[in-house]
């Protein structure tokens with residue numbers, strides 16, 4: 053059995069797969085933050101092509117040639133069989149991982165970054181604004197904008213800006229401007245800094261700043277790295293490749309495991325497989341969304357209407373949420389510190405097609421180190437959460453003797469997260485309990501939505 057299953061350039065999928073064509077119940081609408089009426093994504097912020105994709109019911113949406121040409125720099129990405137990890141665990145399970153860390157930006161995020169830059173440029177936009185957590189999204193969009201020919205301003209969550217200066221340098225190298233959020237550059241940023249000059253920031257705050265900036269300028273649109281439907285759509289190039297690769301290995305997953313921050317990398321892997329679960333082709337497929345205990349959106353957050361951002365300027369979505377004013381503890385997986393979750397994932401969870409688990413930070417790093425020592429790749433802290441659950445499931449297989457196929461979504465490498473590894477290796481890493489009281493407070497501020 054091969055270690056690495058690779059595809060040729062010709063086998064890169066030529067369309068994205070749109071789950072909305074196959075959902076047994078349609079997605080609930082987005083609501084306008086003011087009127088609470090069904091709405092589209094605010095047109096002053098988003099290219100119309102992306103708005104169309106957001107609500108499209110077309111099963112396959114063609115990937116533009118210019119985007120495909122750029123994808124060829126790193127796609128198709130490899131699918132590995134984790135022989136050495138399996139052996140170290142003594143498990144009869146077959147563990148596969150789809151690795152997006154081979155992209156120049158080091159994660160899956162470039163898949164949507166290039167596409168979004170392309171559609172905005174095509175509609176005459178000159179500049180994008182965005183937020184970034186750990187810096188992966190900001191760096192991916194920096195490269196996307198550089199390749200397509202757009203300016204970019206990035207609001208980076210303060211805790212990551214301080215912990216991860218190299219991501220900022222990467223953004224600047226690719227030509228973007230990057231400021232820590234909350235910043236003095238926007239009204240909402242100044243307001244939050246006035247209340248708490250030491251605010252560590254959050255994705256929600258950074259989103260509000262980037263939106264405010266883009267609304268204020270005609271030449272600018274805003275860009276989101278996760279959560280919304282069109283981003284998940286662009287990521288399905290990953291899952292479609294993985295499916296082809298597993299076919300070559302004559303395997304179909306019994307369990308698919310990935311981490312969820314806003315949900316894009318993992319949904320990108322599993323949406324093409326969920327289709328098989330919905331249609332009854334593979335009814336017993338398990339799909340496990342893994343999140344941090346410090347920000348357990350799907351496992352602990354109610355399924356209810358909430359704003360996508362802290363300031364309440366973004367549309368209201370029906371999703372699992374910890375409350376839009378919730379600021380999670382500063383776990384190292386900056387990409388998993390968002391109060392809400394992709395409505396597609398929450399909808400699938402509610403319909404019973406996918407499940408969720410929350411894990412602590414220390415066992416997560418323990419799993420990441422085990423992975424690095426057996427498979428070589430040093431995972432980003434985000435997918436390390438999923439590796440923890442992969443190992444748990446592989447050990448269950450050892451106990452029961454079941455030879456399950458496990459597919460891991462390995463969304464990126466952790467070469468910019470070595471500070472976090474250093475803390476773990478020197479025994480200084482902390483675990484954060486679920487901040488129940490803070491969530492309770494935040495949930496008091498949910499918007500009132502008429503039934």
Ligand SMILES: *Cc1c(COP(=O)(O)O)cnc(C)c1O
Nearest residue numbers: 188278313314315316317387464
């Ligand atoms: C951003 C990021 C995540 C979390 O975002 P999703 O939209 O949930 O995928 C996970 N892994 C990596 C490597 C990331 O960069």
